Amino acid sequence: MLEIFPIRAFSDNYIWTLVEGEKAIVVDPGDPKPVLETFNKLKLDLKSIIITHHHFDHSGGIQELKDHFNCDVYGPGGGHIQGISSPLTDNEEFELLGKKFIALSTPGHTLDQLAYYSEEACSEPILFCGDTLFSAGCGRIFEGTPLQMHESISRFSILPENTKVYCGHEYTQSNLTFAITVEPDNQFIKDKIEEVDKLRELDKETLPSDIGSELKINPFMRCEEKTVIDAATNYSSNELKEPHEVLGAIRDWKDNF
Numbered sequence: 375m376l377e378i379f380p381i382r383a384f385s386d387n388y389i390w391t392l393v394e395g396e397k398a399i400v401v402d403p404g405d406p407k408p409v410l411e412t413f414n415k416l417k418l419d420l421k422s423i424i425i426t427h428h429h430f431d432h433s434g435g436i437q438e439l440k441d442h443f444n445c446d447v448y449g450p451g452g453g454h455i456q457g458i459s460s461p462l463t464d465n466e467e468f469e470l471l472g473k474k475f476i477a478l479s480t481p482g483h484t485l486d487q488l489a490y491y492s493e494e495a496c497s498e499p500i501l502f503c504g505d506t507l508f509s510a511g512c513g514r515i516f517e518g519t520p521l522q523m524h525e526s527i528s529r530f531s532i533l534p535e536n537t538k539v540y541c542g543h544e545y546t547q548s549n550l551t552f553a554i555t556v557e558p559d560n561q562f563i564k565d566k567i568e569e570v571d572k573l574r575e576l577d578k579e580t581l582p583s584d585i586g587s588e589l590k591i592n593p594f595m596r597c598e599e600k601t602v603i604d605a606a607t608n609y610s611s612n613e614l615k616e617p618h619e620v621l622g623a624i625r626d627w628k629d630n631f
Contacts, residue, residue, distance in 0.1 A: 376471065376495045378540070380579055381408050386544040387431055388581065390502060392495065394471050397421050401490075401502050402542055406435030410442065422470050425449030425458065426504025427487040432542060433457075448477075450486035462488060470495075480506040480530075482523030483513030489526075491533065499537040501585075503530065508541045509583040510566070511549030512594040512621075514629065520622030524597065527621075531595055535586030546570050546580035552631050553593050556605045556624060562590040597621045 376399075380388040383405040390401040391412070398418040402425060403409050413420060420443035425433050427450065436447055436457035448468065451461030462468065464479035473495040480489045483505045490502045505513035506526050515523055530539075547570050554563045566587070570580050588595050596602045597617040606623035607614050614620050 375497055376473065378496065378500070378582075380581070381412050383408050384431055387542060388540070388544065388579070390540045392471070393418060397471055399424060399470050400439070401540070402426055402432035402504065403435035403439055404429075404431035404433065406438040406442075409435060409439060419443065420445045423447045423449075424470070424490055424502065425455060426489065426502065426506075426542065427484040428455050429484065429505070432504065450488050452486060454486070464488075478529055480504075480526035482506060482515055482518040482520075482526045485517045487526070489530070491537075496538070499534050500540065500582075501530065501533065501537050502540045503542075505542045506530075507539065507588070507592075507594075508543060508549055509539065509546040509580060509588065510553045510563070510592050511545055511628070512592075512625070515622075515625055519618075520625060521618040523594075523625070524618035524621045527595055530585060531589060533585050535584065535589070537585045538582040539584055539588060540582045544580065546583075547574050550591070552628050553591055555631070556593045556627075557596075557599075557601050560591070560601070562587075566591050593624055594621055597624075 376392045376394050378392050383389050389403050392399040396419055398420055399422045433455055440457050446460055447458045448460045449458045462477040466477045475490050475492045478489045480487050487506055493499045550567045573580050593602050597620040603620050606620045609627045610623040
């Protein structure tokens, strides 16, 4: 089984690191410096890099790490991300450190966004979702549409509820502030706020989350719940007939929150 821990980068990025013995994988190394420092300290050998999307804070460290470790780089195809040696497409299976992973196309935040899911790597299923899904939130819709984002998040909602969710940023506290505004009577959100506030006071990570928890606290995964529909309708002053319209309304609300 793989051990997973975060390397912090920039102000709030997590570079998730998967380790087996002295061999390791990193996810979205936007900054190579903390990776090199950590790997030197722990005497790890970087075998593979996984990239979820093209944004620089997730891909900026590829070339330096690839040159240093001579490792494989998995990520979106299309040739637009320099350094990717193993381009992946939707539903493509591949192996890392002998464990099977599957790439899931999840456009919305960007059009090239991939998420990575494995049922073999750890004792529970794991998901690296980049900036598509955050704990209690989702990514800004920069390149895609609300429909695409809803369809992408829906792919996550049907995963086993014990799936550990490894997001790209430490946004949980601010996301919960918005989530409780959308659903002020949601006791699961209230409980989560208490838990997260304590963790952040100690400068501890709030991740990973899990799918079961997100289905209870994340408004972007609850677009078919009456409480979320009513809140989105009230905000937008429009009749919202489809879940993706609800998501679009609350994403706009969050963008201006």
